Amino acid sequence: MMGDVLTKIEIVTRPDNFEAFKQELAKIGVNGITVVEAKGTGLQKGYKETYRGVTREISLHDRIKIEIVVCEVPVQQVIDLARKNFNTGEPGDGKIFIYELANVIKIRTAEEGRAALKNEQ
Amino acid sequence: MELADSVFMFVATMLVWIMTPGIALFYGGMVKSKNVLNTAMHSYMPLAVISILWVTIGYSLSFSEGNAFFGGLDWIGLKGVGFEPGPYSDTIPHSLFMLFQMTFAVITVSIIAGGVAERMKFSAFLLFTIFWSLLVYAPLAHWVWGGGWLAQLGTLDFAGGNVVHVSSGVTGLVLAIMLGKRKLSGENSPHNLPLTFLGATLLWFGWYGFNVGSALTINEVAMVVFVNTAVAASAGILGWLAIEYVCNKKPTMLGALSGAISGLVAITPACGFVTVPAAIIIGLIGGAVCFWGVSYLKGKLGYDDALDAFGLHGVGGTWGGIATGLFATTSVNPGGANGLLYGGIGLFWKQLIAIIATYIFVAVLTFIIAKVISYLVPLRVNEEDETLGLDISLHGEKAYHESI
Numbered sequence: 001m002m003g004d005v006l007t008k009i010e011i012v013t014r015p016d017n018f019e020a021f022k023q024e025l026a027k028i029g030v031n032g033i034t035v036v037e038a039k040g041t042g043l044q045k046g047y048k049e050t051y052r053g054v055t056r057e058i059s060l061h062d063r064i065k066i067e068i069v070v071c072e073v074p075v076q077q078v079i080d081l082a083r084k085n086f087n088t089g090e091p092g093d094g095k096i097f098i099y100e101l102a103n104v105i106k107i108r109t110a111e112e113g114r115a116a117l118k119n120e121q
Numbered sequence: 122m123e124l125a126d127s128v129f130m131f132v133a134t135m136l137v138w139i140m141t142p143g144i145a146l147f148y149g150g151m152v153k154s155k156n157v158l159n160t161a162m163h164s165y166m167p168l169a170v171i172s173i174l175w176v177t178i179g180y181s182l183s184f185s186e187g188n189a190f191f192g193g194l195d196w197i198g199l200k201g202v203g204f205e206p207g208p209y210s211d212t213i214p215h216s217l218f219m220l221f222q223m224t225f226a227v228i229t230v231s232i233i234a235g236g237v238a239e240r241m242k243f244s245a246f247l248l249f250t251i252f253w254s255l256l257v258y259a260p261l262a263h264w265v266w267g268g269g270w271l272a273q274l275g276t277l278d279f280a281g282g283n284v285v286h287v288s289s290g291v292t293g294l295v296l297a298i299m300l301g302k303r304k305l306s307g308e309n310s311p312h313n314l315p316l317t318f319l320g321a322t323l324l325w326f327g328w329y330g331f332n333v334g335s336a337l338t339i340n341e342v343a344m345v346v347f348v349n350t351a352v353a354a355s356a357g358i359l360g361w362l363a364i365e366y367v368c369n370k371k372p373t374m375l376g377a378l379s380g381a382i383s384g385l386v387a388i389t390p391a392c393g394f395v396t397v398p399a400a401i402i403i404g405l406i407g408g409a410v411c412f413w414g415v416s417y418l419k420g421k422l423g424y425d426d427a428l429d430a431f432g433l434h435g436v437g438g439t440w441g442g443i444a445t446g447l448f449a450t451t452s453v454n455p456g457g458a459n460g461l462l463y464g465g466i467g468l469f470w471k472q473l474i475a476i477i478a479t480y481i482f483v484a485v486l487t488f489i490i491a492k493v494i495s496y497l498v499p500l501r502v503n504e505e506d507e508t509l510g511l512d513i514s515l516h517g518e519k520a521y522h523e524s525i
Contacts (some may be wrong), residue, residue, distance in 0.1 A: 014508070016304070016305075016508050019305070033352075047513060047517075047519060049511075049513070049517055049518050049519055050517045051518060086231065
């Protein structure tokens, strides 16, 4: 595993277009991802809900957080795909965070690093 | 006036009434969680709007004496519609008959909501239902039940296969095509199928009032209708699940519910004219053809009839109308006619004429009404609102709140 650079890419964005993004990721060789539903707030304005005349200000929006770890696939390719699919031009499109990782271990086989990221049978 | 018949029709009216909240739940469970309230509102609002319209003018246009195409204006504002039995039944109050028919006018409009779900603007839908109820439902009801040209021709439609199901199904289809597909129409994502289960159960429950009540009295025919309705729904489940198992190897609960509704739709026009074995066959085939309608026909033709208003009610109602022309027998109902299997070729053709006339009339009028409304209000929500979900963007409320 020495010499392998492992990068974690974390994308917080709107849930729409996720399906298209996932399919395009598979095409460039990213097969394993983790997605969690999230709430977020940033530049985008909140909205109002009203129940029996009582108004409630909502500032947290529904978002998803997509976590991707790559080694062979260029990080820039993933960033480009994310921006292509999630950029609506409006505030609220979200952010991409990039981290360098110490290691990856596959639970079933104990493989590490680059080998652990391969999803072949 | 007879007390027994009046009590019976009072119960039947309430049973049909519960079908409308039932369909709101049935549809509500099938959409994404961000659109459940809007979808339920589309099906619920006819209880408010169409009911008022019905007592004001709709009932008169449908059932009072007029020409072959429209009823007259004699009963506007329920003038002369009171406790005294009317021309449609000697044994129940006229106003009770009017209320029974009101629940039909309401449920028909609420079925349409299935075709337009998750993208039609609330205001546009409300406007549409007002004009549609007056210009499409009222004439159709008059043609079939109010002594109009289909009644004079001798077509049979016991509880509203054409008037209720074909008409709402075709309308849902035309609107679905005019609105275009939802943004993510490929992903069917029912967010709460237990809700759909509850809705479908209320629909089936209410359907006994819908079909049996259409006899307007408790007699031999009414009891055949009761049995036919029960077995057709059961057979519909079996028909749907059997073909679903063959195609997908897994029987689904949504499939079982859809099969029950398919069987019920299919038996609706036939229930007072066919034998019990015929009702089982009609239900079985009803479940199977509706499965074909939603899983094959819809994909093949590429329209986005979101919750299958056409796939269940249009396809099932069409089959039911044809089946009436095949299986009807005067041994069940001397007031009916013999279908093709009993040597009555005439009835079979009349049934086809009724179905085709309904398709054309409903499709053309729906297109015109929706087109005119589109100049006043956009039919469809904008992309941003659709993404956010119609509950928040159109109604400012959310069905489910998480902890934060």
